[in-house]
Amino acid sequence: MSTGGFKNRVFSGAQPSGNMHLGNYLGAFRNWVLLQEEYECLYCVVDMHAITQWQDPADLAASTREAAAAYIASGVDPKVSILYNQSQVAAHAELAWIFNCVARLGWLNRMTQFKDKAGKNSEQVSTGLFVYPNLMAADILLYKATHVPVGEDQKQHLELTRDIAQKFNHDFECDIFPDVQPIIQGEGTRIMSLRDGLKKMSKSDPSHYSRINLNDDTDTLMKKIRKAKTDAELLPATAKELAGRPEAQNLVSIFAALAGQTSDQVCTSFEGKGFGDFKKALTEIIVDKVAPITEEMLKLQADPSYIDEILRFGAERARAIAEPILNEVKQVVGYIR
Numbered sequence: 001m002s003t004g005g006f007k008n009r010v011f012s013g014a015q016p017s018g019n020m021h022l023g024n025y026l027g028a029f030r031n032w033v034l035l036q037e038e039y040e041c042l043y044c045v046v047d048m049h050a051i052t053q054w055q056d057p058a059d060l061a062a063s064t065r066e067a068a069a070a071y072i073a074s075g076v077d078p079k080v081s082i083l084y085n086q087s088q089v090a091a092h093a094e095l096a097w098i099f100n101c102v103a104r105l106g107w108l109n110r111m112t113q114f115k116d117k118a119g120k121n122s123e124q125v126s127t128g129l130f131v132y133p134n135l136m137a138a139d140i141l142l143y144k145a146t147h148v149p150v151g152e153d154q155k156q157h158l159e160l161t162r163d164i165a166q167k168f169n170h171d172f173e174c175d176i177f178p179d180v181q182p183i184i185q186g187e188g189t190r191i192m193s194l195r196d197g198l199k200k201m202s203k204s205d206p207s208h209y210s211r212i213n214l215n216d217d218t219d220t221l222m223k224k225i226r227k228a229k230t231d232a233e234l235l236p237a238t239a240k241e242l243a244g245r246p247e248a249q250n251l252v253s254i255f256a257a258l259a260g261q262t263s264d265q266v267c268t269s270f271e272g273k274g275f276g277d278f279k280k281a282l283t284e285i286i287v288d289k290v291a292p293i294t295e296e297m298l299k300l301q302a303d304p305s306y307i308d309e310i311l312r313f314g315a316e317r318a319r320a321i322a323e324p325i326l327n328e329v330k331q332v333v334g335y336i337r
């Protein structure tokens, strides 16, 4: 298969910053599994991105293994897809430096995720956090990936990747990099916090009740759904009528994503019911889908050396693709090799 002369190839990743959650699963991992059949896929644990914000070194290693375990437990097959951690492939850093010199300051200044993460503290955050999108562009373009499955929250960064690829091709009068396409699939592309329907479900949210972690036991999970914020109204007949009810909208959307339905179908099934009934059904479906993943993750994490071996094997395969592409880039840039 080819896209404008480029092999159809998928790149995606998640940061090992602890607390892999239902949003990561619905917005990313489960879609990655489906893509394995159609594309050559690289699924990376982006530990270099993780350290843009402080990570305790001991926790980073454990979180990297947890992320790899979450990918595999969700159905990523490390014999089929290339599963590795970013820092084992130095070419990511080399290409990111070149992209630091291609991307414009004004482009990065417009990144809303930086503004969200830096908050009022932007003078004190690491410079790595600011140039994070350039490293993300390098992650993707290092493999000439043509497609990137992303949650809604990553759309702006992917646009920047496309801008960097175009500017590089233009400035160096070449066509090394493809036009990368996002793959944003179905329900579940933006799961919100269980405590605040206007905030994304996120690993770094200080409230444990804001998210369903993939390693939550069943009791914890049930408690979190019970405590999930709702409103006093009943469920309406259509998803449109959920407008202005962000928490209700979010719970319906989680149900829909897990049941393989649309939010409209879920509303039809629960029309006129209160959240007591709905939460019971929601808990059931979450336990049904998440418990087997949790179990498999725990099994994998009990053998860290097995996970490390998988990551090393994946890194070897990733380097084999990356090195000739990086060499091509270096030649175009004018480095003596």
Ligand code: AQP
Binding pocket: 013, 014, 015, 017, 023, 024, 025, 026, 027, 028, 149, 150, 151, 152, 153, 154, 188, 189, 190, 191, 192, 200, 201, 202, 203, 204, 205
């Ligand atoms: N809430 C979400 N809904 C849908 N998809 C989501 N993703 C993350 N949160 C949601 C998708 O998961 C993949 C990996 O994301 P990430 O962990 O690398 O980065 P992130 O988006 O910064 O995730 P968090 O949880 O918000 O992490 P912290 O708190 O550490 O910054 C991506 O495809 C993302 O879209």
